[in-house]
Amino acid sequence: MLFGLTPTRDPRLQLLKNVVLFKDLSPRELEMVNGLMHERSYIADEVIFDEGEEGQGLFLVLSGRVKIVLPASANTLLLELGPGAFFGEVALLDESVRTAQARAIEDTQIVALFRAEFLSLLDTHSNIASRISFQLAKVLAARLRHAVINAHQHHQAT
């Protein structure tokens, strides 16, 4: 078919099924979300996004490893992520700038879900988008709780 657009069964569906954001979706719904994603390959040490850039969407690690660092604070390592993990999720919700840098530790394959496409999913398939949003809210709430506990412990320690 023209431009190699023939629809085939995508092997990454299996991996997406295990991602917490998509765990409530049926196989057909997952296939629809998969159709919105953009796949990218990064070579080891390549920057995926930079601190201060305007974020456009969420990234999900298919294979390889990614580190999240703070270049402004001597490349302080915040997180290391492997297959199935996602990052940059705040950009799915608003147009704020990235607060850290993401860099591939080894050769890495990721998929990106772009904010505009997620918003169009909210229009056309609000049931799917709302379930993803709910899972995302749960993840963000857990991170907030974790940050509050950390700050509290740090305050007590000092």
Add this chain to the structure above:
Amino acid sequence: MNRSLASGPIVWLGIIVTTCLLLVLFQTMLWLVLPLLLGVVTYYMLSPLVNIAIARGMTRARAVFIVTALLSVFLAAIALIVAPKISRASSNWKNMVVGYAESGVKLIANAQTTLEKMVPYLHRPATPPDAEKAKSGAPAAAAADEARENAVATEALDEKVAAFTENHSGDVALELARWIPSLLLVPYITYFFLLDGPRFKRFLVRAIPNAFFEKTLYLFYRVEDQMRRYFQGLLALTALDALCLGTGLWFLGLHAPFFLAIMAAVMAWLPYLGSIGGALLAALVAASDFPDNHWLPYEVLGLFIGVRLLDDFVFLPLTVGRSLRMHPLVTVLMILLGGAVAGISGLLLVMPVLGVVMVAGQIIGELVTDQRILARHRHARHLQRQRAHIDLFTG
């Protein structure tokens, strides 16, 4: 942190030059650009329907098939209704053209007479023989001479128009036949835009280097959003114009008011000239269908001016105006420039082309002036080159 420079005069110069070059290019391949443009318009018209069908649980392929099938049935029904009328009219089109030309001449003559009555200063002074005849007490003879002159002039005009239609009827038929294959492409193009548009977009995005990926994706979104809002706004504006004009013409008692209104509203896609053409066409039809009602063409022109004002102050800001967010002076200058570089097609295409080039230019301007993104791209290429050299040098 904003590391890029804002869009300056060089980016804007690039936008204007690119728009002009594209207009010249499009003029040379109008046979392809026009069906593509109509395909895009139809795509934006039908995509909300496809989205509704998908939201109801249909697959994209089925939704696109059903929506385009419904469109084809609708177009076929219109063709079946309109074709016999066009066929009847085309057998008599020479007489029709002559009739409309005569009505136009009468309309101008009436306007001149009315103006002369209202403003005596404009009244033509009698020529010397006329003045002598009037003095010699033969006003009836002078009037008869004038009527004879008018009859001769009208006959000469009829002959000229008849000769013109005779000479050019073949050309018109050939030109129409030349466009039919291109126009048949429209539903085909629309079908594939609706079916494969998202996948084609992802296919294009795959070619973008990683460093530019997020910003380019944003560019795609902005360009698509600009085009969608422009064309959906244009369609909404056409529907509103057609409704207002049709209601007004129906109120004035013209034949086929909504057909005329739709024609005039579509002609208005051509900025300025289209609106004037539509108004003159409707005034001619009024003068031809109601030759005894001298005021009707002026009422029709008044209606068009009223709807034009409504367009400028109410409809345009609500529809197309919002989509392009362009300064009115820039709009007028670009329309003039479009007309100058690419004629009628330039006038028609300048606004959508400028809208897309403007967004693309601003984002590309941001990309190529963002030193950090360029540095990241160079870094990625350096890593790839290093990887390519591994194992080449041994010992």
